[in-house]
Amino acid sequence: MIEKLREKGAGNPFKCVQCGSCTSACPVNLIQEGFNPRRIVGSLARFNRIPDQDPWLCSTCSLCSERCPQGVDPLSIILVLRAVLYENGGTAPAGVLKMVEQVKETGLAFSPTLESRERRRLLGLPEAGLSTEGLREVRRILSEAGFK
Amino acid sequence: MSLALYPGCVIRTVHPEVEKAVKETLSRLGVSFQEKTEASCCAPSWFFSLSREAWLRLNERNMRIFKSTVVTACDDCFASLSDAFRVLASRNGVKPPEVKPFQALLLERLREVKPRLGFTGLRCAVQHSCRFLRPSGRGLDNPEDPKIVKSVLEMLGFLPVSYERELDCCGGFLSDENIGREMARVKAGSAEKAGADCIVATCSHCMLRLSPVSNIPVLHLAQLSAFSLGLDPVQAGFPEALLRRMVKR
Numbered sequence: 001m002i003e004k005l006r007e008k009g010a011g012n013p014f015k016c017v018q019c020g021s022c023t024s025a026c027p028v029n030l031i032q033e034g035f036n037p038r039r040i041v042g043s044l045a046r047f048n049r050i051p052d053q054d055p056w057l058c059s060t061c062s063l064c065s066e067r068c069p070q071g072v073d074p075l076s077i078i079l080v081l082r083a084v085l086y087e088n089g090g091t092a093p094a095g096v097l098k099m100v101e102q103v104k105e106t107g108l109a110f111s112p113t114l115e116s117r118e119r120r121r122l123l124g125l126p127e128a129g130l131s132t133e134g135l136r137e138v139r140r141i142l143s144e145a146g147f148k
Numbered sequence: 149m150s151l152a153l154y155p156g157c158v159i160r161t162v163h164p165e166v167e168k169a170v171k172e173t174l175s176r177l178g179v180s181f182q183e184k185t186e187a188s189c190c191a192p193s194w195f196f197s198l199s200r201e202a203w204l205r206l207n208e209r210n211m212r213i214f215k216s217t218v219v220t221a222c223d224d225c226f227a228s229l230s231d232a233f234r235v236l237a238s239r240n241g242v243k244p245p246e247v248k249p250f251q252a253l254l255l256e257r258l259r260e261v262k263p264r265l266g267f268t269g270l271r272c273a274v275q276h277s278c279r280f281l282r283p284s285g286r287g288l289d290n291p292e293d294p295k296i297v298k299s300v301l302e303m304l305g306f307l308p309v310s311y312e313r314e315l316d317c318c319g320g321f322l323s324d325e326n327i328g329r330e331m332a333r334v335k336a337g338s339a340e341k342a343g344a345d346c347i348v349a350t351c352s353h354c355m356l357r358l359s360p361v362s363n364i365p366v367l368h369l370a371q372l373s374a375f376s377l378g379l380d381p382v383q384a385g386f387p388e389a390l391l392r393r394m395v396k397r
Contacts, residue, residue: 056324059322062283110158112161116162
């Protein structure tokens with residue numbers, strides 16, 4: 001795991017002194033104590049394995065990285081954990097996978113609906129969405145990046 | 149030079165009235181812009197988490213389409229585009245194209261144009277987005293005491309109000325609905341308790357998260373700026389509840 005973090009340009013868990021500034025700043029930890037950035041970084045440094053915490057519980061607010069006195073950047077580590085989980089078995093929240101599907105379908109993460117099309121028309125706005133050619137290009141990029 | 153306008157997927161498809169308000173604001177302040185309808189999703193953090201390569205390649209394509217300084221209407225798009233452009237430009241040893249968030253451009257233009265605007269007395273609680281404030285290395289605003297959106301509101305004739313949970317994250321990017329909703333509920337409740345008439349956001353994910361749980365309306369800054377610059381409030385997408393409060397004031 002440590003090698004993966006280095007490869008993907010994430011922060012270095014070995015610089016962490018376990019002071020807990022990240023966790024005391026974490027807004028998710030305030031509601032769900034089980035989500036603990038200090039422990040995520042600590043278990044990587046100590047055991048070099050994927051910590052037993054869901055990296056998708058992170059709100060990506062980046063307060064942990066902002067407050068870290070050691071420049072560890074816990075958020076960058078959490079984002080790599082998400083990528084590794086996805087690469088190892090396609091695990092990601094359904095809502096996230098749905099948005100990827102929508103990008104494949106329309107080029108946008110949220111698809112225009114009949115209702116939103118009508119509201120755009122009434123406001124004098126052009127149709128939202130890419131041309132057939134643009135969409136083909138986006139789909140090619142996604143398929144080459146490994147999205148089936 | 150003309151700017152490239154990037155409203156973002158959510159604004160295009162869920163909040164078209166915000167897109168309208170952004171365009172009206174820019175036109176009324178004499179900013180020339182071009183809409184780049186061929187640009188795709190900017191693949192922000194949730195996408196980036198799955199594939200860094202897809203994030204970079206989609207934005208390489210977007211960069212080719214923009215060809216000039218980009219103005220974003222959503223802070224998540226702002227962060228994704230500017231981070232990706234920086235990585236792409238450093239690979240090629242060139243300077244990255246500039247990405248400007250709507251509120252920063254608005255502040256610049258209001259200082260230049262100095263329009264004479266009326267005072268509405270509407271009390272606004274600002275939802276400072278995480279993507280705009282951090283990392284502080286971006287140097288846009290002070291993340292511990294942000295001022296930009298508040299200054300813009302004052303210049304537009306609104307009254308920014310401070311509230312206890314002002315700097316909290318709204319939970320907009322949480323996939324866990326229960327935790328996300330709880331964070332938003334606490335935040336919106338704190339804004340209401342401080343006597344705000346509405347919450348003002350600059351990130352469409354903050355709007356999506358806060359709107360369903362807030363007792364007071366949640367608007368984009370562009371809706372307020374367009375109204376202040378003369379756009380009909382109904383066209384600017386002001387909800388009826390807010391119109392009533394305005395009449396009362």
